[in-house]
Structures are given as structure tokens and as C-alpha cells.
Amino acid sequence: MKEKIEKYKGPAGGWGALKAVAEILAEQEREGADAKALFKMNKHDGFDCPGCAWPNPERTPIFDVCENGAKAVAWEATRKKLTPEMLSKMSVTELSKLSAHELEDLGRLTYPLKYDAASDTYQPIEWDVAFKEIGAILQSYDDPTTLELYTSGRTSNEAAFLYQLFGREYGTNNYPDCSNMCHEPTSVGLGASIGVGKSTVTFDDFETVDLVIDIGHNPGTNHPRILSTYRALSKRGATLVAVNPLKERGLERFIYPQNPVEMLTDHPTKLASHYYNVRVGGDVALVKGLMRVVIERHEAAVAKGEPAILDLDFIKDETVGYEAVREDVLNTSWDDITRVSGLTKEAIEEFAGLYIKAERTIICYGMGITQHEHGTQNIQQLVNLLLLKGNMGRPGAGILPLRGHSNVQGDRTVGITEKPSQAMLDKLEARYGFTPPTKWGHAVVASVEAMYSGQSKAFIGMGGNFAEAMPDHDKTYQAMKNLDLAVHIATKMNRSHLLTSKNTYLLPVLGRTEIDMQATGRQVVTIEDSMNFVTASCGILKPISPDLLSECAVVAGIAKAAIPDTKVKWDELVADYSKIRDDIEFVYPDFKDYNERIKAPAGFHLQNPASIRKWVTKSGKANFFKTSDGIIEDPDSLLNAELTLTTLRSHDQYNTTIYGLNDRYRGVFGQRDVLFISEAEAKKQGIKADDRVNIIALDRNRKPTERRLDNLRVVIYDIADRSVATYFPEANNLVALENMDQQSGIPVYKNIPIAIELTQ
Numbered sequence: 001m002k003e004k005i006e007k008y009k010g011p012a013g014g015w016g017a018l019k020a021v022a023e024i025l026a027e028q029e030r031e032g033a034d035a036k037a038l039f040k041m042n043k044h045d046g047f048d049c050p051g052c053a054w055p056n057p058e059r060t061p062i063f064d065v066c067e068n069g070a071k072a073v074a075w076e077a078t079r080k081k082l083t084p085e086m087l088s089k090m091s092v093t094e095l096s097k098l099s100a101h102e103l104e105d106l107g108r109l110t111y112p113l114k115y116d117a118a119s120d121t122y123q124p125i126e127w128d129v130a131f132k133e134i135g136a137i138l139q140s141y142d143d144p145t146t147l148e149l150y151t152s153g154r155t156s157n158e159a160a161f162l163y164q165l166f167g168r169e170y171g172t173n174n175y176p177d178c179s180n181m182c183h184e185p186t187s188v189g190l191g192a193s194i195g196v197g198k199s200t201v202t203f204d205d206f207e208t209v210d211l212v213i214d215i216g217h218n219p220g221t222n223h224p225r226i227l228s229t230y231r232a233l234s235k236r237g238a239t240l241v242a243v244n245p246l247k248e249r250g251l252e253r254f255i256y257p258q259n260p261v262e263m264l265t266d267h268p269t270k271l272a273s274h275y276y277n278v279r280v281g282g283d284v285a286l287v288k289g290l291m292r293v294v295i296e297r298h299e300a301a302v303a304k305g306e307p308a309i310l311d312l313d314f315i316k317d318e319t320v321g322y323e324a325v326r327e328d329v330l331n332t333s334w335d336d337i338t339r340v341s342g343l344t345k346e347a348i349e350e351f352a353g354l355y356i357k358a359e360r361t362i363i364c365y366g367m368g369i370t371q372h373e374h375g376t377q378n379i380q381q382l383v384n385l386l387l388l389k390g391n392m393g394r395p396g397a398g399i400l401p402l403r404g405h406s407n408v409q410g411d412r413t414v415g416i417t418e419k420p421s422q423a424m425l426d427k428l429e430a431r432y433g434f435t436p437p438t439k440w441g442h443a444v445v446a447s448v449e450a451m452y453s454g455q456s457k458a459f460i461g462m463g464g465n466f467a468e469a470m471p472d473h474d475k476t477y478q479a480m481k482n483l484d485l486a487v488h489i490a491t492k493m494n495r496s497h498l499l500t501s502k503n504t505y506l507l508p509v510l511g512r513t514e515i516d517m518q519a520t521g522r523q524v525v526t527i528e529d530s531m532n533f534v535t536a537s538c539g540i541l542k543p544i545s546p547d548l549l550s551e552c553a554v555v556a557g558i559a560k561a562a563i564p565d566t567k568v569k570w571d572e573l574v575a576d577y578s579k580i581r582d583d584i585e586f587v588y589p590d591f592k593d594y595n596e597r598i599k600a601p602a603g604f605h606l607q608n609p610a611s612i613r614k615w616v617t618k619s620g621k622a623n624f625f626k627t628s629d630g631i632i633e634d635p636d637s638l639l640n641a642e643l644t645l646t647t648l649r650s651h652d653q654y655n656t657t658i659y660g661l662n663d664r665y666r667g668v669f670g671q672r673d674v675l676f677i678s679e680a681e682a683k684k685q686g687i688k689a690d691d692r693v694n695i696i697a698l699d700r701n702r703k704p705t706e707r708r709l710d711n712l713r714v715v716i717y718d719i720a721d722r723s724v725a726t727y728f729p730e731a732n733n734l735v736a737l738e739n740m741d742q743q744s745g746i747p748v749y750k751n752i753p754i755a756i757e758l759t760q
């Protein structure tokens with residue numbers, strides 16, 4: 001499509017989304033694919049949508065409301081094949097010149113491959129030879145912790161469980177995971193605050209909630225199906241408040257494509273009644289401001305003999321730490337709050353009024369909250385706000401972290417973590433009879449450092465595009481190239497696979513849409529969604545190539561070759577995945593009657609103790625946490641930078657997978673090299689629409705660094721002042737590897753201090 005910038009005037013969803021789905025179906029038919037696959041998505045006898053982790057326990061067909069779910073399926077179910085014959089004619093150097101879109105658009109990988117340095121090409125290799133060679137290299141290391149095992153969140157519970165089993169029998173807890181770049185602050189922050197780093201709410205709660213605060217999240221693109229939930233609550237008079245530096249159409253209005261009246265009358269439902277354009281990184285100041293108003297009004301009311309605003313019984317019986325937070329909040333000046341949040345005192349008072357009025361509140365949040373230097377604290381302040389009014393562990397109230405990858409949550413639940421609990425390791429030992437390592441391993445940043453320094457020599461990537469998703473491409477790319485062994489288990493080729501090392505293997509696997517046939521017959525796998533429902537998923541398409549293995553089979557193949565005296569009966573587990581589920585149930589008792597319970601269409605629910613006010617925290621209560629000293633007051637903090645860049649996903653992308661060059665709802669077409677900036681801020685910077693600019697990342701002392709991104713087109717957009725935005729992963733080199741949240745280790749993808757210069 002031609003490059004153009006044109007404000008999008010329509011609602012989210014509606015004919016635009018339907019047209020996009022129709023185009024995807026037509027494209028699939030042209031390729032000779034089975035477009036009907038889309039109709040089976042999220043049905044009980046079909047597969048779980050590989051798009052996002054928003055649940056669908058009724059398992060109704062949803063493709064027709066979710067354009068982006070359809071895109072995710074179509075991208076996997078393409079009939080285009082990247083065969084060894086094609087690859088023998090394309091050198092890795094040539095492949096490296098292709099864009100992310102062009103690379104994946106070559107089609108599905110069809111045969112196991114090994115990099116041949118002499119010809120600079122990927123060459124076919126037989127599965128058993130590949131396993132043998134990989135196994136021999138892994139056996140040659142004296143120290144098993146020289147191996148890094150990365151996981152991206154599409155992997156099923158079954159494959160993830162085998163993957164962690166392999167690493168632990170081999171001898172390492174190095175499990176860098178995409179959740180380290182995503183919801184790690186949720187695991188750490190919610191874990192410490194309320195006991196469990198997962199959602200405390202389910203669909204039922206949305207039926208009685210009065211106020212939903214959607215903060216740091218772009219549902220129209222990243223979880224489109226949530227819009228029908230938001231639409232329903234708006235229609236019954238509940239309030240939706242959006243907190244986002246950018247105006248996002250998916251938070252403003254929506255036409256439900258399954259509603260003929262809305263479609264034919266072009267009558268969208270208004271979603272957010274209030275929209276607060278917080279500055280990038282300003283959320284913590286905003287939430288402290290909200291708490292200040294709530295507490296002050298409460299104290300004034302009580303002094304006058306009026307009813308309390310805070311839930312005093314709840315605070316007394318169920319929580320600890322309120323006094324310290326009260327003091328912290330009341331001592332935070334309005335100057336600091338308004339400067340850092342970019343919102344006026346009046347706006348914050350209005351917002352606090354909505355919160356005070358609502359009997360039941362749910363907060364939903366995404367990457368705009370987590371990917372910050374203080375991501376963990378951001379989340380804990382949101383929890384504080386909820387705790388003030390007892391909005392935790394009762395119907396219609398609670399917190400909902402919106403997960404990204406469709407099984408990123410489940411992977412964690414079944415053992416993908418660099419910090420395993422002793423209880424879990426003991427269970428592994430009891431079940432299998434080997435002694436797993438107890439020393440904690442590497443998360444993503446530590447794994448790159450170890451690969452860069454040569455301390456770690458081998459990397460296995462279970463899906464994903466590790467090097468591209470990480471910050472500091474200069475360093476991360478080099479870290480990959482330093483390796484002795486790299487094994488990529490993937491469906492399509494991407495940039496990480498081209499950063500070849502001494503021994504590089506590319507092993508193609510079945511996708512979730514495809515039939516997984518093993519010795520005992522067709523297999524189902526299971527997935528855990530954002531609301532903690534575990535459901536079965538069953539591929540329905542004929543695999544794109546007869547030479548693909550399942551992820552479970554690949555893990556077993558590597559494990560058997562790398563651990564000759566293995567205690568695990570890999571072949572039996574791979575022959576029948578219900579045996580893997582039995583083992584998961586043994587290690588994790590919450591999965592009681594696992595195989596029985598996944599027969600129900602809606603699967604089963606893993607209850608979060610916090611949702612029934614059982615606090616599995618150190619204090620045995622829900623914890624109020626105050627912010628660290630000076631977090632918003634410190635003039636040197638990242639939060640006080642003059643100009644801050646945040647990185648976003650476009651509507652045509654799935655993380656590092658770029659489907660196309662349009663970002664329809666933001667009015668950007670045919671390009672990705674854009675910088676969103678407000679009219680006022682552009683003026684201040686001396687730039688205007690369509691200018692071409694370079695971005696220079698600043699260090700903590702506001703001095704320019706070597707990190708830059710050149711030649712972006714200026715797009716005037718409704719975005720908070722002192723805030724600018726561009727797309728990831730192109731912008732990732734601007735993020736220093738060491739710039740992370742100290743509590744959770746998440747890279748600071750959304751709070752990059754920068755300067756702008758006009759290109760010459």
C-alpha cells in the first residue's frame with residue numbers, strides 16, 4: 001500500500017475489521033489453504049487462538065470479531081513453504097537483507113536444517129542426525145549451566161513441561177522467557193502484594209463491575225475480543241476509564257461486527273467515558289495523586305461524621321502497610337504529581353471522584369504499566385488503590401493483567417522459570433528420581449550478558465525471536481553470534497535464526513492449528529488464558545509438511561541425545577500427552593483430575609487464592625507497598641526526563657512478526673518509520689508533520705549516547721506532551737540492556753529518554 005497518513009475516523013471493529021477478515025480469508029483461499037480453519041478457532045473441537053491470551057471459556061467462534069486472531073491463524077496456516085531447495089539458493093547474508101515481513105512471508109519451515117558456514121546456507125539434515133549432533137555437543141560441556149533455554153509464550157503446557165524437565169535433568173535453571181520482557185513485574189509485584197501474580201477476576205466479575213480502569217493497554221489491536229466485554233458493560237451503564245498517553249481508537253468506540261443493527265446503522269458504542277492522556281511513565285504519579293484525593297476526602301468525611309470512603313474493616317483485617325502508604329501519598333506534592341503525570345489536579349480529582357463513587361472497580365493493565373524502570377512499583381500502586389476500598393477478592397472487583405502470548409501464563413505455571421521453588425524441584429525428584437539443580441538461573445538480560453561474555457555457550461529457543469525482541473541489538477546480536485551451539489525450534493524463519501554461530505540448527509515444528517499425530521493417535525494440548533482457565537486445543541489442519549515434529553517430540557529427541565542415562569521415559573510421554581498431564585498433575589496438585597477436567601468445553605479454572613481473600617504472602621495479608629524514595633520527586637529520575645519515547649505495536653504486527661505496513665486505527669498506512677508527537681510538543685521541538693527526524697537515546701545524566709534511530713517521519717498525533725512513540729522492534733537498539741526494573745529485570749521498553757534532531 002502507498003504511504004499515507006490519514007486520521008482514522010471510524011470506530012474499532014465494524015466494517016473495517018470485517019473487511020480485513022474477509023481479505024484474510026480470500027488470501028487463504030487463493031493460497032489453497034483451508035479457510036474454514038478460522039471457523040474452528042476457539043471451538044471445543046478446534047484449536048485455541050494463537051493470537052492473544054484473552055479467554056473464551058464458552059468457546060464460541062470468535063474469528064468474525066477478531067481480525068487479529070484471524071491474522072495470527074492465517075499467518076500460521078499459510079500454504080507457502082520455505083523448502084530446503086529454496087534455502088540452498090539463498091545465502092544467509094542475502095536472507096539477512098530481507099525485512100522481518102519478507103523473511104516470515106517466505107513461508108513455513110518444512111525440514112530440519114543446519115547452517116553450513118562454507119556455503120553460507122542452511123542445508124537439510126535428518127532429524128536423528130540433528131539430535132545426535134546436538135546431543136553430542138551438549139554432552140561435551142563440563143558445566144550444564146552453560147546452556148540457556150529460551151521460551152516464547154505460544155508453547156503448550158505439555159511442551160513447556162517437557163522442556164523444563166529436560167533442562168533440569170540436564171542440570172540448569174537457565175530459563176530466560178518472553179515473560180521476562182512482558183509481565184515479569186506482574187509476577188513479582190502482584191506476587192508480593194496479594195500472593196499470586198495472576199488475574200483475580202473472571203468474566204462473571206465484568207457483569208457486576210461499576211468501574212473498569214484500562215491502563216497502559218491497547219485492546220483494539222492486542223486483545224480485540226475484550227471490546228465486546230467493554231461494549232456490554234458500557235451498554236449497561238458501567239463506566240470505562242482509559243489511561244493512555246495516546247488516543248487509541250479501540251478504547252474510544254466500537255462496533256460489534258456480530259450485531260446487525262450496529263453494523264447497518266453504523267452506530268458504534270462509546271467505550272471510555274473518560275480518557276486521561278497521562279505522560280509516558282507518569283502512571284505512578286497519577287495513581288499517587290488518585291490515592292491522595294481518596295484519602296483526603298475520606299478523612300474529611302469522617303471528621304464531619306459522614307460515611308467512610310475507605311473500607312476500614314478490610315484494611316484492618318486483611319492488609320498490612322496502610323499507614324506507610326498514607327504518609328507517603330499525603331507527603332507527595334501536587335507539583336510533583338502534576339509535572340510527572342502531565343495531568344492537572346482537576347483531572348485527577350475528577351478521576352478520583354469516579355473511583356470513590358464506584359462500589360466495585362476492576363483495573364486492567366498491559367505493557368504501558370509493566371515495561372518501565374519501576375514496572376513492579378507501578379503495579380503495586382495500582383493494587384494499593386484497589387485495596388483502599390476493598391476492591392480485591394469480592395465479586396465485581398479486582399485486578400486483571402492482560403497477558404500477551406496465548407500460553408505465556410501456562411508456561412510459567414508448569415515450570416518455565418529461572419527461579420523454581422524447592423517444593424516443585426522436590427516433586428520432580430520424587431517423580432523421576434534425578435536431583436534437579438537448585439541454584440537459580442538466568443532471566444533474559446542475564447542470559448544475554450552470559451552469552452556475550454562467553455560464560456554461556458549454548459542456546460535453545462523454543463519459538464520466538466529472542467535477539468529481535470530484546471533491547472540493545474548491537475550487543476544481543478553479537479551474543480548470539482558468540483555461541484558454540486544455537487538451536488531454534490520454530491515455525492517460520494526470523495532474524496534470530498540468521499545470527500548464526502559455530503553450530504546452528506533450525507528445527508521446524510507443527511503449529512497449533514495442525515493435527516498432532518503420535519503413536520497412540522491424535523493429541524490435544526492445553527493452554528492457560530489471562531483469567532486462569534485451562535482449556536484443550538486440538539489442531540485440525542493437515543501439517544504443512546510430513547517432516548515436521550511436534551514441540552514435545554523435538555524436546556524429547558534432544559533430551560534423549562543429550563542425557564544418555566536419562567530417567568525420564570520420553571517416548572512414552574510423547575506417544576500419549578495425557579501421560580505428560582498426569583506428570584504435571586503430580587508436580588502441581590492444582591491440576592487435580594487434569595485429564596478429566598479438560599474434557600469440559602470451558603476446561604477448568606485455576607483459582608487465584610487472592611480472589612477469595614486468601615493471601616499467600618509472607619505477611620499472610622494483602623500488602624500495601626509505598627514507592628521507593630523520591631521515585632517521582634528525584635529530578636534525575638527517568639520519569640523527569642524532558643522527552644520520553646515509548647515503543648508500540650502496530651495493528652499489523654504480532655510482536656516481531658510484521659504482517660503488513662498499516663496501523664489502521666492510528667491512521668498510518670504503508671510505512672512503519674514514524675514518530676508520533678503532539679502538535680504542541682512538535683512546535684516546542686521545532687519540527688512539523690512529515691519532517692524527517694533522528695532520535696538519540698540519552699543516558700541517565702541526559703547526555704547523548706551512541707544509540708540512535710534515524711530518519712523517522714513526524715506524525716502529529718493526539719499524544720501527551722513530553723511523550724513520543726514509535727514501533728518496536730525497530731526501536732529496540734535505543735534501549736540499553738542494563739536499563740531495567742531492578743525488582744523484576746524487565747527492560748525499560750516504554751520509558752526511553754531521548755532527544756530529537758532534524759535529518760540533514
Ligand SMILES: Nc1nc2c(c(=O)[nH]1)N[C@H]1C(S)=C(S)[C@@H](COP(=O)(O)OP(=O)(O)OC[C@H]3O[C@@H](n4cnc5c(=O)[nH]c(N)nc54)[C@H](O)[C@@H]3O)O[C@H]1N2
Nearest residue numbers: 068216217218222280281366367368404405646649654655
Ligand atoms: N495483534 C496483536 N496482538 C497481540 C500482540 C501483538 O503484537 N499483536 N502481542 C501480544 C503480547 S506478547 C502482548 S504482551 C500484548 C501487548 O498488548 P499491550 O499491553 O496493549 O501492548 P503495547 O502495544 O506494547 O502497548 C500498550 C499501550 O500502552 C500505551 N503506553 C505506552 N507507554 C505508556 C505509559 O507510560 N503509560 C501508560 N498508561 N500507557 C502507555 C501505548 O500507548 C499502548 O496503547 O498483546 C498480545 N496480543
Ligand SMILES: Nc1nc2c(c(=O)[nH]1)N[C@H]1C(S)=C(S)[C@@H](COP(=O)(O)OP(=O)(O)OC[C@H]3O[C@@H](n4cnc5c(=O)[nH]c(N)nc54)[C@H](O)[C@@H]3O)O[C@H]1N2
Nearest residue numbers: 152182463464465469489490491492494647655656728749
Ligand atoms: N521495544 C519493545 N520490545 C519488546 C516489547 C515492546 O513492547 N517494546 N514487547 C516484549 C514482549 S511483551 C514480548 S512477549 C516479546 C516477544 O518476543 P518473542 O516471543 O521472542 O517473539 P515473537 O515475535 O512473538 O516470536 C515470533 C516467532 O515465533 C515462532 N513461532 C510462532 N509460532 C510458533 C509455534 O507455535 N511454535 C514455535 N516453536 N515457534 C513459533 C516463529 O518462528 C516466529 O518468527 O518482545 C518484547 N520486546
Ligand SMILES: [Mo]
Nearest residue numbers: 181182404405
Ligand atoms: Mo508479551
